[in-house]
Amino acid sequence: MSDGLEDVVAARTVLSDVDGKAGRLVIRGWTLDQLAGRTRYEEVVRLLFDGFFENLPEDLTAALGRARVEVFNEVQAVDDGLLALGPVEAMRALTARLADGDDLATALRLIAAPAVFTPAIVRLQAGDAPVAPDPALGHAADILRMLHGKAPPAGHPEALDAYLVTVCDHGLNASTFAARVVASTRAGLTSAVLAGISALKGPLHGGAPGPVIEMLDAIGKPENARPWIEAALDRGERLMGFGHRVYRVRDPRADALKGAVRRLAEESGRLPGRLAFAEAVEAAALAILKEHRPNRPLDVNVEFFTALLLEALAFPPATFTGVFAMGRTAGWLAHAREQLAGGRLIRPQSEYVGPTPRIAA
16 A cells, blocks of 8 residues: 555546656646746636536636626625634635535636635735625736735736646645545535645645745845754754655746746846845755755745745735635636546545454453
């Protein structure tokens, strides 16, 4: 038996291929560098959904805009109990209020849910009124507008689009597997997405980008990078933003997001210095990891530049997992529909290693 199901093939999929040895991610026949920074999120949602939903429009912009308006009605259910939760827990609770169907309308509402609920929760927790969606806008532009209460600066919607596209699907990761298991029971798409959100919030999965900001802030300046990193490794701590369960070389998503950060840096005041500092930390960390763990391939992963990009777009670190869900929900839904098409209940075996029954004398 393989620990953690390592190297076990649990599904056949047309959705994405993660090549850990080559450092390549393919989404429905397109490499990540062909999609990230070149396509809008709505276009990649359609690419993922193609063949899994009937009457799929050529352009999902208008339909997704209407879905954002529909789910915004659930924001009125926010009470003091929800506001006492973290943004991802509150977003999950609001998502649980959505009907549990299997059609395209349900799927679009579920994609709209984290995009609408996360900004609304952040604003309410800050004492500000939530901002209603504008269905005429693109998905990324409307997310930023709902978060900040004004039209986003030039280049920011494109940067968020690049992020949402980059994280839309990534093989049979923990949250996607959870979504497929629930979908296999025919519980409904909302149930499958809630399983995905619950898995994503764990610090070993989607909960990791926030601590990257904490690490960078703790290091403070480039000359502190080596002593800080070496001390962290000596304490046995995990270096956030480095290493990946699948990739044995550089995570291709890191380069896609680094490119998006560079494009933003051309239009930002603080970001060029922040990017240069982060690159210095990256270089120091890679050198130290090579010295300390020469037999273990550890390179930068998607979390590192996710943190920089979302910080530049002024998302609070507490929302980073929720923003991850904004992109990954489309993948969960496509996998759920693919699982339903196969029709099999996922039911692996377990190996009992407990005590044997006592035989009566």
